[in-house]
Amino acid sequence: MIDLLLTRYNYVAVVLLLGIGTYMLIENSNLVKKVIGMNVFQTGIFLFFITAAYVEGANPPIVGHGGHGGPYVSPLPHVLILTAIVVGVSLTAVALALVVRIYAEYGTLDEDVLREVRADE
Amino acid sequence: MSDVPALLVAVPILAGVVALLVGQWRARAAWAVAALASAVQVGMAGLLAARVLGGETVSYEVGNFPAPYGIELVVDGLSASVVLLVAVVAFGVLLYSRVAGPREPSFHAQYLLLVAGLSGMSVTGDVFNLYVFLEITGLAAYALVASGESGRAAVGALKYLLVGTVGASLYLLGVGYAFIVTGTLNMADMAAKLGAEVAYTHPAVLTAFALIVTGLAVKSAVFPLHTWQPEAYASAPDSVSAFISALVSTVSAYAIARMIVSVFTVEFFRANPVAQDLVVGIAGLSVVAGSVLAVTQTEVKRMLAYSSVSQFGLVVAAFAIATETAVTGGTIHLIGHAVMKGGLFLAVGAVAAATGARYVSEYRGLASRRPFLAGAVAVLALAMVGVPPAVGFVGKWYIALAAVESESWFIAVVILSSTLLTLAYFARLVERMYFASAPTAAAEPAEPTGPVPDAAVADGSGEAAASERPGTPDRVTPGVVTLVIGVAVLAVALGFVATEFAQLLQQTLPELLSP
Numbered sequence: 001m002i003d004l005l006l007t008r009y010n011y012v013a014v015v016l017l018l019g020i021g022t023y024m025l026i027e028n029s030n031l032v033k034k035v036i037g038m039n040v041f042q043t044g045i046f047l048f049f050i051t052a053a054y055v056e057g058a059n060p061p062i063v064g065h066g067g068h069g070g071p072y073v074s075p076l077p078h079v080l081i082l083t084a085i086v087v088g089v090s091l092t093a094v095a096l097a098l099v100v101r102i103y104a105e106y107g108t109l110d111e112d113v114l115r116e117v118r119a120d121e
Numbered sequence: 122m123s124d125v126p127a128l129l130v131a132v133p134i135l136a137g138v139v140a141l142l143v144g145q146w147r148a149r150a151a152w153a154v155a156a157l158a159s160a161v162q163v164g165m166a167g168l169l170a171a172r173v174l175g176g177e178t179v180s181y182e183v184g185n186f187p188a189p190y191g192i193e194l195v196v197d198g199l200s201a202s203v204v205l206l207v208a209v210v211a212f213g214v215l216l217y218s219r220v221a222g223p224r225e226p227s228f229h230a231q232y233l234l235l236v237a238g239l240s241g242m243s244v245t246g247d248v249f250n251l252y253v254f255l256e257i258t259g260l261a262a263y264a265l266v267a268s269g270e271s272g273r274a275a276v277g278a279l280k281y282l283l284v285g286t287v288g289a290s291l292y293l294l295g296v297g298y299a300f301i302v303t304g305t306l307n308m309a310d311m312a313a314k315l316g317a318e319v320a321y322t323h324p325a326v327l328t329a330f331a332l333i334v335t336g337l338a339v340k341s342a343v344f345p346l347h348t349w350q351p352e353a354y355a356s357a358p359d360s361v362s363a364f365i366s367a368l369v370s371t372v373s374a375y376a377i378a379r380m381i382v383s384v385f386t387v388e389f390f391r392a393n394p395v396a397q398d399l400v401v402g403i404a405g406l407s408v409v410a411g412s413v414l415a416v417t418q419t420e421v422k423r424m425l426a427y428s429s430v431s432q433f434g435l436v437v438a439a440f441a442i443a444t445e446t447a448v449t450g451g452t453i454h455l456i457g458h459a460v461m462k463g464g465l466f467l468a469v470g471a472v473a474a475a476t477g478a479r480y481v482s483e484y485r486g487l488a489s490r491r492p493f494l495a496g497a498v499a500v501l502a503l504a505m506v507g508v509p510p511a512v513g514f515v516g517k518w519y520i521a522l523a524a525v526e527s528e529s530w531f532i533a534v535v536i537l538s539s540t541l542l543t544l545a546y547f548a549r550l551v552e553r554m555y556f557a558s559a560p561t562a563a564a565e566p567a568e569p570t571g572p573v574p575d576a577a578v579a580d581g582s583g584e585a586a587a588s589e590r591p592g593t594p595d596r597v598t599p600g601v602v603t604l605v606i607g608v609a610v611l612a613v614a615l616g617f618v619a620t621e622f623a624q625l626l627q628q629t630l631p632e633l634l635s636p
Contacts, residue, residue: 022287025287027635038286038287041290042286045290048297080249080306083249085171094264095282098278105275
């Protein structure tokens with residue numbers, strides 16, 4: 001078991017990131033920190049894709065300039081993750097815009113205070 | 122003609138940009154652009170459906186990169202039905218939004234973006250492309266929910282965004298697992314490789330299935346992953362909640378069906394009966410829990426939102442049973458639910474605009490004040506319960522039949538009890554409208570929960586209160602009443618054509634369901 005964890009330490013790191021992200025999303029009452037938690041969670045998944053594409057001793061998938069030959073790192077996950085990062089950035093932007101509006105409306109970023117204010121509405 | 126699948130996505134996106142630009146010049150023109158694009162969308166989807174429902178499959182290679190390396194758009198009977206549904210409902214709600222608002226050009230741009238995302242999710246044949254369209258749909262939906270004027274809408278939208286993003290991310294993680302074991306992203310190719318090269322009981326395949334279904338279940342609001350949904354629906358403007366409730370969860374449920382039926386296939390369930398039992402079990406739980414929660418609501422829009430949780434449980438259960446009858450029933454119920462629930466949200470929005478009534482208690486005696494609107498609400502509610510010959514009955518009938526055929530007695534019992542529970546919360550509404558007298562000056566106070574403005578209840582006429590109520594700036598035009606009645610008639614009429622549709626669908630299904 002220890003052996004497995006040591007040889008797959010990259011996956012352990014991904015799982016840790018996912019855990020931290022989820023914990024921040026659930027436990028933090030500050031809305032901005034929640035958004036950051038969402039970001040950490042997504043980043044964990046991005047790294048999962050990239051680490052899965054890694055091949056020991058392989059060359060970058062760039063042909064030309066003499067050509068390396070031999071095994072290449074799979075380029076597809078990297079391309080996919082570029083797309084996913086763009087999606088993540090737009091989500092963060094929308095989330096932060098909403099946080100700004102909530103602050104303008106209620107004057108607080110704390111979820112617990114927000115709940116109290118809204119209960120009085 | 123062969124470009125139609127790509128145009129279904131491209132036209133709304135381009136029109137959205139045009140609407141935004143034209144809106145800078147004249148705000149009202151944005152609506153015209155959106156309406157034109159929506160009408161074109163209906164035409165294209167109709168053309169495609171007419172061609173595909175005979176059993177043919179249309180495939181389009183994006184950028185001429187051949188599948189499985191390039192992105193492939195695939196349209197079969199199932200996806201064509203969903204695309205047509207998206208186009209028609211989007212057009213209908215757009216007509217309604219002309220009266221009910223919001224009217225900013227940015228609203229119409231987002232609206233068209235949502236149509237593009239939903240159409241893309243329906244026609245794509247690539248699992249990663251599905252993730253991208255899922256997020257486009259999500260982004261547009263979050264922004265649309267937030268387009269309400271109150272701070273409440275912003276809070277609802279942020280909650281929706283955080284939960285929705287986690288759902289989509291889980292789906293992406295599942296795609297990652299599936300990609301690692303198969304090395305492909307094309308749905309058909311992945312299905313073939315899962316069958317031939319990888320064992321269905323491989324841990325990575327099981328993990329991929331669990332993550333993908335969980336992620337999409339968050340998006341279609343299956344209990345206990347529905348928590349974002351009631352607040353998002355209740356706080357959004359009326360036209361938005363009608364549109365989102367009718368389509369966003371529907372297309373996500375379609376995506377679950379696509380993943381179960383076309384990617385993991387029935388063979389996966391045969392190899393892992395536990396996975397099937399789990400999905401069916403959770404879906405069944407969702408049916409009961411959604412109904413029970415709906416009964417306890419006082420706000421009508423929240424009640425309808427919880428009702429969706431229950432109905433999507435039924436649809437997902439049908440897709441998980443995965444026999445021909447079950448998938449037919451699931452598809453009919455999916456489409457029927459979209460028409461009925463969208464119609465109900467439109468009707469409820471019109472009632473709120475006309476009388477200010479937003480709580481169940483405020484519906485007292487509505488039938489005598491607004492006979493047409495009350496009639497439409499009643500017809501749609503009864504259709505939802507599953508009174509024949511409405512479309513709600515046909516869908517449930519097929520699902521119940523499939524449950525009995527495949528001896529899933531649990532689901533058979535759940536369908537029967539859910540029908541009773543559905544009746545329980547809709548009967549409350551119908552009873553208030555038809556059998557309770559209209560409120561007078563000495564009316565008893567409204568139900569204590571929730572901020573019920575006393576003026577609307579105690580005022581008697583209710584009319585005067587409407588103009589003072591924030592968020593309902595408009596009166597109801599005859600056009601809106603006609604639209605709502607039209608949807609009610611459609612919900613009943615669809616029940617008659619549903620058997621024909623089932624026969625058309627069954628020309629597509631055997632191919633999908635047989636390995």
